[in-house]
Amino acid sequence: MSDVFTEERANTLVQDYGGTPPPIGAGPSDPGNGGRQDSSGKSHANAILAMALFLGADVMFFAGLIGAFVVFRFGALHWPPPGQPLLPLGITGINTGILLISGAFMVKTWQNIDRWPHKKITKALTLTTLLGMTFLLVQGYEWFRLVAFGFKLTSGTFGGTFYTLIGCHALHVMGAVLWLATVTVRLARNRLDQQQRNTSIALIGMYWTLVVALWPILYGLVYWN
Amino acid sequence: MSEATAVKEHISHEHHGFMNTYIFSLDHKMIGKQFLLLGLIMLLLGGGLALLVRWQLAYPEQPLPLIGASQHYLETGEAETAMDSYWDSELSKTEDEQGWLVQKMPVGIITPAFYNALFTMHATIMVFFVVMPILVGAFGNYLIPLMIGTRDMAFPLLNMLSFWIAVVSGAIMLAGFFVPGGHAATGWTGYPPLSTDPAWTGVDWGQNLWCISLIVLGISSLMGSINYITTIINMRAPGMTYMRMPMVIWALFIVAILLLLALPVLTAALAMLVFDRLAGTTFFNPAGGGDPLLWQHLFWFFGHPEVYILILPGMGITSEILPVFSRKPIFGYKAMVLAMASLAFLSWIVWGHHMFQSGMNPSMGMTFMITTMVIAVPSAIKTFNWLGTLWGGSIRFTVPMLNSLAFVSMFVIGGLSGIFMASSAVDIFIHDTYYIVAHIHYVVFGGSIFAIFAGVYYWFPKMFGRMMNEPLAKVHFWLSFIAFNCTFFPMHILGVGGHMRRIYNPMQYEFLQQFEHMNIFITMSAFALGLTQLILLFNVFHSMFRGKKAGDNPWNANTLEWTAATPPPHGNFDAIPTVHHAPYEYSAPGISEDWLSQTNELQPTNGNGH
């Protein structure tokens, strides 16, 4: 009995693990400190991965809201419903351009982080921040006019989806601008060492890219008719 | 600086106060234990709510035992017992002055409004505050760093925050019981219009708190899942390749991905629901162009991945325990991993099977029926591979093993009832009946909760350094197993007999009166099941202080946590282990012992020369 058992076992072993187990050291961990937090390279990699995961979750959150919007918009006979205003297509189009340019600045900085001199990086980030603020101001002004027209959160599903969807995006931009401003100020004051600088710029760069990339989709879906 | 001194330094940097060790600890093991405690407390509470529900179903509108008024008082109005006088004095007060208890259950009779809150909160608490905190929070935190061979999670601070945010969320949820209008009463699925308009249920802030609590819990879960995934990807010990990871780590990894992507969808839906309730939007209200079905789509798009979040860690734990106590490698490691991955993938495209009767486009019903049936394939792969693991093994009927065997067999029953329900033609008949309740409980109690039992019995020696009392644990297992089946099996019959779920008084329906005895039998079994859990609680707390001291590796198991000291110190390992093997090399040919630790450098012979 025990012989039969061993034979069977040996077969499973060969099938499961292809005879010889994979080589030692194939794992990605650094053998020296086994994942202790004092290694800055490791914590950089961890932070980047965590940010990517967070963005994944964020995309799913927007997917929920966008899903709702799509159901309403393409299920409605008239969109915008009678009596509701047309959304400001032109000025928001320009605003889209502003945000995209800021995104381009961000990506360029991020790509050239080890090549550009410190001054240039700070300057590019300052411009990115200012463009982000401009986007927010223009959008705030447009909201102001829409509300004055009588278009509110409670104006049916048209108003509800508009303010929650665009509002959630605006909150993201606001958070990103504040964060970016903090990073830029600390950079200008030389408060970050090279590693910290690279990590912060990579993180805010990822976040900014998502916020910018989402916008043309929202613009196309929500504003375009 | 050598590894050992680095560790010593790291440890001595820790503050050793009570607060930092037990309350705001950053150590993944303590945070895991905190989640375990949170889950066990909530288990008692959620179980208590269920027993109240069961009492009402078996003895509709009769006073509860012990706290209810006596028959004599009800007939004559004369107080006989101490409780009689209590009810008497409470009832003579004006409505504003009356205590909480008398509003919910005057003279010990549960009111219809409170009954609705009871079953809603039973499910909400069990899903979000028992099974998730224990299986994902407790086992995830405790096991991931130990089993992949690292010192802690990638982000210990985030980890601590994730626990305390879960506590805040739990407090918000419980607060709902005490607000005017009572707690949410829509069922755990929160369907509009019940959930959007207080006019239907009379519930106002209860529902708001329900939404807010779950949004807060979403933040906690987001932090946890980011931490788990980062840790597993970036911090494995040298030699710990993906295909050498223990199955439970694979399960927790996949669950973390599901959590990461599924919960934000619920958050979005909850945000819309809160806006509908508080800000006057009409997302789910047809009067303003909204659509109640949208909620169902969003909820179940989250909800079906959620049920796999509840079961996958249990599958992982079972896959850990079966090989150890069969002294055999797990059968088909790769197939098991792929089956879990495909379960996770399929869980995104089956949500409509909860909505066959909802009025959604019937042609979608066919699509969802087919995708749902496909789930049976990976489920069957898991089941047959567990059986393959047992086949020909030298099985040891320890308590963790008994509970894992219960997991496998009960999961099969629950999975099979799932296939019936997945057929949309059959589901027309059994949707919203006790058949569904039977299914839920075979998978979540028979599956997840037995896996929790198994996991607690299995890892307790490592967690607390002591063995649990074995005879007591066996009594607990057998009583639970028998009482569980007596409670939930008859529900299949009730369901086929047309017994609706979520009704206050079945005796109001003539065609259900024939089921009175079955309902009484179920309730008695449920009380037995509830009381049996006191044995477990006693055993846990008694063994924590009085149990026999455990060695480092009491089960002769291979995985890394058993190479650490018992209980593992802060930082887990003296030196980070190097991994040489897959995790399930039991009874390997050419090795004198019947186990081979993942850190052991010996190589088994290839089996030709036995």
Ligand code: HEM
């Ligand atoms: C073979 C796998 C499974 C299949 C085919 C399946 C199928 C189904 C179907 C069709 C329903 C809806 C029935 C109705 O409402 O009319 C359902 C409900 C449910 N299932 Fe499953 N299921 C499976 C596994 C699981 C697992 C593993 C879990 C959890 C751990 C689970 C938990 C639930 C819950 C909680 C509900 C009820 C939700 C509610 O309405 O409150 N199922 N299942």
Ligand SMILES: [Cu+2]
């Ligand atoms: Cu489902």
